[in-house]
Amino acid sequence: xxxxxxxxxxxxxxxxxxxxxxxxxxxxxxxxxxxxxxxxxxxxxxxxxxxxxxxxxxxxxxxxxxxxxxxxxxxxxxxxxxxxxxxxxxxxxxxxxxxxxxxxxxxxxxxxxxxxxxxxxxxxxxxxxxxxxxxxxxxxxxxxxxxxxxxxxxxxxxxxxxxxxxxxxxxxxxxxxxxxxxxxxxxxxxxxxxxxxxxxxxxxxxxxxxxxxxxxxxxxxxxxxxxxxxxxxxxxxxxxxxxxxxxxxxxxxxxxxxxxxxxxxxxxxxxxxxxxxxx
Numbered sequence: 001x002x003x004x005x006x007x008x009x010x011x012x013x014x015x016x017x018x019x020x021x022x023x024x025x026x027x028x029x030x031x032x033x034x035x036x037x038x039x040x041x042x043x044x045x046x047x048x049x050x051x052x053x054x055x056x057x058x059x060x061x062x063x064x065x066x067x068x069x070x071x072x073x074x075x076x077x078x079x080x081x082x083x084x085x086x087x088x089x090x091x092x093x094x095x096x097x098x099x100x101x102x103x104x105x106x107x108x109x110x111x112x113x114x115x116x117x118x119x120x121x122x123x124x125x126x127x128x129x130x131x132x133x134x135x136x137x138x139x140x141x142x143x144x145x146x147x148x149x150x151x152x153x154x155x156x157x158x159x160x161x162x163x164x165x166x167x168x169x170x171x172x173x174x175x176x177x178x179x180x181x182x183x184x185x186x187x188x189x190x191x192x193x194x195x196x197x198x199x200x201x202x203x204x205x206x207x208x209x210x211x212x213x214x215x216x217x218x219x220x221x222x223x224x225x226x227x228x229x230x231x232x233x234x235x236x237x238x239x240x241x242x243x244x245x246x247x248x249x250x251x252x253x254x255x256x257x258x259x260x261x262x263x264x265x266x267x268x269x270x271x272x273x274x275x276x277x278x279x
Contacts, residue, residue, distance in 0.1 A: 001037055001044060003030050007082035009057045011073050014043045014083060019141040038144050038192045039095035041085055049081030091186045098191035107172035113195050114169035118228045127230055132205040132239055135226040139193035145221035148187040154180030154196055156215040160208040165197035202238060209246040
């Protein structure tokens with residue numbers, strides 16, 4: 001995000017709405033730390049422009065100060081429309097793609113996280129019997145994550161033997177899904193959050209969980225992991241004991257998603273080499 005210095009009157013309304021805390025008022029003008037900005041456009045979408053001439057606002061504020069009064073615009077406005085979304089070129093455009101929920105990921109055609117995730121497995125069939133799926137989310141508001149940290153985690157998981165989900169925007173940035181290495185030019189870009197999705201044979205899942213525990217201490221961001229699997233015929237949860245044995249207590253917000261009217265995936269439909277390679 002950019003702020004037009006000719007228009008900005010330093011009201012500071014954009015400061016508290018910045019999801020990354022990278023806007024500040026300096027010498028009567030708001031400034032954006034563009035290196036840390038993730039181009040989520042929250043400030044621009046949240047603050048409506050009143051469109052007042054900057055000279056009029058500055059004159060009104062000066063006059064009010066003479067009688068010890070202050071001009072304070074409503075907290076949900078930018079009085080002069082000084083916020084200016086820039087034209088983003090590659091690779092900086094990735095910041096908006098991953099951080100602005102109104103922008104669709106070109107690789108998947110979906111907004112937000114850019115993926116349906118394995119939690120929709122009852123209709124997508126990404127996970128088969130005997131497999132465990134891992135969803136690793138990195139970053140959060142106020143901190144974010146750089147792709148170099150995503151690469152660190154992805155490469156560690158690749159060494160543990162995972163298969164990365166093909167229909168995932170982070171996977172689309174990999175130059176080699178066998179190693180988890182990402183395109184060199186994106187490594188310095190920062191996003192609010194991103195998700196790595198992968199699957200692994202249940203017998204080897206403890207190794208992947210151990211890798212996540214280790215690599216969490218090697219990155220500058222934070223990560224949270226979710227685990228999933230197909231329920232057994234008796235309704236049992238195959239990964240419950242596995243996670244406990246690996247030292248990962250399951251969160252109380254575990255959930256089961258329903259297909260919401262879409263045809264349910266049947267594993268017997270997936271016979272054949274091509275189907276067995278689906279993520």
